[in-house]
Amino acid sequence: MILIGLLLVILFGYSLSRPFGNKFSVIEDLGLSYILGIGIFAWLMYSLSGLGLKITLGNYLTILILLITLFYLVFGRRFNIFAKLRKLLGGKVFEKREKILIGFIVILLVIAFVHAIYWPVNVWDSLVLYDFRAKVISEKGFFLQISRDFEYFAHYPPLTSLAHVWIYLLNGSNPRILYFLFFLAFIGVFYAKLRERLRRFSSLFLLLLLVSIPALLHHSTFSYTNLPYTIYLSLGFIYLHDFLVDKNTNSLKISAILLGLSTFTRQHEPFWLVGILLTL
Known part of the structure; x- marks a missing residue:
């Protein structure tokens, strides 16, 4: 099962x-x-x-x-x-x-x-x-x-x-x-x-x-x-990097979801804010 x-x-x-x-x-x-x-x-x-x-x-x-x-x-x-x-x-x-x-x-x-x-x-x-x-x-x-x-x-x-x-x-x-x-x-x-x-x-x-x-x-x-948080955060930044390099909006959407899920895993480390700053 x-x-x-x-x-x-x-x-x-x-x-x-x-x-x-x-x-x-x-x-x-x-x-x-x-x-x-x-x-x-x-x-x-x-x-x-x-x-x-x-x-x-x-x-x-x-x-x-x-x-x-x-x-x-x-x-x-x-x-x-x-x-x-x-x-x-x-x-x-x-x-x-x-x-x-x-x-x-x-x-x-x-x-x-x-x-x-x-x-x-x-x-x-x-x-x-x-x-x-x-x-x-x-x-x-x-x-x-x-x-x-x-x-x-x-x-x-x-x-x-x-x-x-x-x-x-x-x-x-x-x-x-x-x-x-x-x-x-x-x-x-x-x-x-x-x-x-x-x-x-x-x-x-x-x-x-x-x-x-x-x-x-x-x-x-x-x-x-720790591990799920690290995975969501790091992959969020990897897909954000793909968006910044290739301008593929799908990569940006995946990045946003992954970074969002990182805050649903741990909330004390505000590293997700870096993602917002990079997209401005």
Whole structure:
């Protein structure tokens, strides 16, 4: 059930990115699909909870399916992910040195994945706030209604907690897989952006450097807001850079959404203001 629920979120994110065109590579498409999907889905939970809709598995499965269907009916011609996957998997020949780099990247990702799924939520801030909120919300079915009575409950932005809620509604017990998927999606988008300007070997080498950064690798294995916030913020600036260089308004729109979601993850660091200043 968890796999189906996460696939629906990814498909939802893929649907959301269709209005921005169909020129993304498949790796960028898949990475953005998760990053946008889980963020906008959490925002929907928050917003609809404020309108009185109870947070239950049935309600949000229905909403996901209806929204995916609606986007498919409107942007059906841009739903070509399977054609892109066939193109990606067909006829790729890697040099020996590229295979070595890929091997190191895969080893690091496997280590992070095993660590993420083996240990339960065990870091303090998550135990007493992020994951605690998720367990209360998944049991009671509301967020804003509870936060009115407990100020601390709503003191921090709720994106990660609401993402945890989805795992618990799907009868899961360990939401840490979400953070590994954040990391995996991020390196996919990062590699795709590198490939727009660099050769494959150079892109893989820089990707290995990114994946091997201890802080990033470590944060992909536990449930703090630091990694999702860093991903939303950094990708927001990357797409903003694309807009400033190429004048593609779709890049600006994606940047605005990503920077907005960064404030829905953490609010104490006002780095998103830099994005506004750069566009003036």
